[in-house]
Amino acid sequence: MPHPDPAFQRHRALNIPLDEFARRRRQLMKMAGEEAVVLIATAPERMRNADAAWPYRQDSDFHYLSGFPEPDAVLALLPGRTHGEAVLFCRERDPERERWHGPSIGTERAVASYGMDDAFPIDDIDDILPGMIEGRGRVYCHFGREPQFDAQLLGWVRRLRQLRGGGVVPKEFVSLGHLLHDLRLYKSRAELKLMRASAVIAADAHLAAMAMARAGCHEYEVEAELLRVMRSRGAVAAFPPIVAGGVNACTMHYTANRAPLKNGDLLLIDAGAELDCYASDISRTFPVNGRFSREQRALYEVVYTAQQAAIDEVQPGRSYSAAHDIAVHVIVEGLCALGLLKGDPAEVVAQGSYKRFYPAKTSHWLGLDVHDVGDYRVDGEPRMLEPGMVLTVEPGIYIPPDDLSVPEAWRGIGIRIEDDVAVTRDGHEVLTEGVPKAPELLETLLMQR
Secondary structure (H helix, E strand, C coil): CCCCCCHHHHHHHHCCCHHHHHHHHHHHHHHHCCCEEEEEECCCCCEEECCEECCCCCCHHHHHHHCCCCCCCEEEECCCCCCCCEEEEECCCCHHHHHHHCCCCHHHHHHHCCCCCEEEEHHHHHHHHHHHHCCCCEEEECCCCCHHHHHHHHHHHHHHHCCCCCCCCCCEEEECHHHHHHHHCCCCHHHHHHHHHHHHHHHHHHHHHHHHCCCCCEHHHHHHHHHHHHHHCCCEECCCCEEEEHHHHHCCCCCCCCCECCCCCEEEEEECEEECCEECCEEEEEECCCCCCHHHHHHHHHHHHHHHHHHHCCCCCCECCHHHHHHHHHHHHHHHHCCCCCCCHHHHHHHCHHHHCCCCCCCCECCCCCCCCCCCEECCEECECCCCCEEEECCEEECCCCCCCCCHHHCCCEEECEEEEEEECCEEEECCCCCCCCHHHHHHHHHCC
């Protein structure tokens, strides 16, 4: 039966293939074991006020296992179940509801269009799911994420215990995150294709923002241009954009975006697109008037050199921490050479005194979430990079405006350069190379506005 929304098939063509979702479910069930049941609920709808909801965004883990976009659903994975291992409980189609909110999927299409083995109305879950849990040894679930679902699960267990003769209740309740999030850390070809597309959209948004950012504009006008490009390409913002002019760039997570841009200031933009739930994350810093001052250029070149060195460390078999370590080394050497840090660079690194100018880490995982899941350390040691992993590389220097230990000309300068980098078999791929960052290229581009 075709879906009533003509955009549905186009969406499926852009998204992850159904057999990949099925492969993920099979892999997770194999890891969980024959005696297990895996339960995962959708993200709830959240109301902004009265009857106006916030834009809905599916739970990343639920999306990873199903691609199912609607709220009010529960996925049950039941290894070895004769009548089907992947069972979805979801909303039934309701003509009255669809009159107000548009077409919904329903149980029939959950099987036909999303590859589920079986599907039942969510309203029947209390009658059906406890019987599926009975006899299973372990329950894997995200405990503590959604209190309402936790309470519902405990209710099902109580019902089993109250059965005549006593139902066989699972003996173990295990957090799902460790198994599932290790799977999500390694991106498939289809995921990388989506992430490249997301990166291209974000790059185009940054270029459009650079083209219109001038003295007298407000930060929110630049933000509007970023969002315009993303939405015009079928994406949304992966996170609230940071558009930070002048001293605002020294606030790491500045999102007010209200100030006017001033001649002579730098503008730091940190913005990414989300396409079919996959994120990109780009930061660029550039002079509003098109030309770096002497101090701005000196600090920018330190950050630029640090980022190039850090990206070179993104290789299979290298430590996750290697990019950060080399970025810190380059930044400290540069700040010492400029006289902004005193002493031997090795001692500055050992003492950690550089952190007043660089308090952040250099990287984070990227994927379905901007700060994506996956352990950064294994057995107490930094994780080794492997093909399929994607991480950001984003060194920066932030000189607080009230830091009297440095000459006034350096104060209030904040610079960050960030790209998304995929680990490949023989090196790495920079997904976000579409936005210039070399200082001379930036100035050339900006002077052509």
